[in-house]
Amino acid sequence: MSKPGVIAIMVRVPVAGQVKTRLIPALGAEGACRLYRAMVDDLLDQAEATGLPIHLFFTGGVQGQLPLSWQQIAAHLSLQQGEDLGARMAHAFATCFQEGERVVLIGSDIPDMGTEILLKAGEALVDQGVVLAPARDGGYCLLGLRRGVDVAGIFCDMPWSTDQVLAMTRQRLRARKHRVCLLPPLRDIDTPEDLLAYQKYPNPTARRVNQVLLELLPPYSLSFRRV
Structure with a gap:
């Protein structure tokens, strides 16, 4: 019997002034930290609803600094390891391939990420070796892999945090003749511009994010209602 799939989430310890620093001019250090924690809280709710085990990989502090709710939802907690x-x-x-045959890895700042997308990614890996969900900034916000698929080259010498990441990743996957399922693009929130774009098309299921933004930003600048 094959092992079940695993959802892996890369998070940072929510410390004011150390998370979402590019949003500090718009929200302040405490506000940016509140928004980040709300994004992770909403994301964990969506991931938990899949019924799949969640493995949190954290950085920016020690395990004890993670919110208790994050620790309780996660089946496993690990410190991120690697130079980039x-x-x-x-x-x-x-690490996760020791727990499951299929792994869906996501970032933690994607309010549009939902249970349906996570389940679709996991299902696609039954027939295909790779699943990608593009981010609108030229990167990707979800990468799903099936155990045994050789994709080592997509992690090396990549210009991370640039608009070239998705294109280069897809090019390298094509060169290795991997079958890739491409999901619809999603928007992450890194900059004030991302924040404004999200406000125009908020995700109604991201309840904590929407509530925090209602409290932090002037009501007239928001396009969503209190939910």
Whole structure:
């Protein structure tokens, strides 16, 4: 019997001034931290609803600094390991493949990520080796892999945090003749511009995020209602 799938989530310990620093000019250090924690809270709710085990990979502090609710939802907690994002992602996959045949790895700042998308990614891995959900900034916010698929090259020498990441990743996957399921693009929130874009098309299921934004930003600047 094959092992079940696993959802891996990369998070930072929510410390004011150390998370979502590019949002500090718009929200302040405490506000940016509140928003980040709300994004993770909403995301964990969506991930938990899949019924799949959740493995949190954290950085920016020690395990005891993670909110208790995060620790309680996660089946496993691990410190991120690696010198850059690619190495940390590779470590996360290697760790999770000890728990499941299929691993869906996501970031923690994607209010549009929902249970349906996570389940669709896991289902696609039954027939295909790789699943990608593009981010609107040129990167990707979800990467799903099936155990045994050789994708080591997509983690090395990648210009992370640039608009070239998705294109280069897809090019390398094509060169290795991997079958890839491409999901619809999602928006993450890194900058004030991302925040404004999200306000125009908020996700109604991201209740904590929407509530925090209602409290932090002037009501006239918001396009969503209190939910």
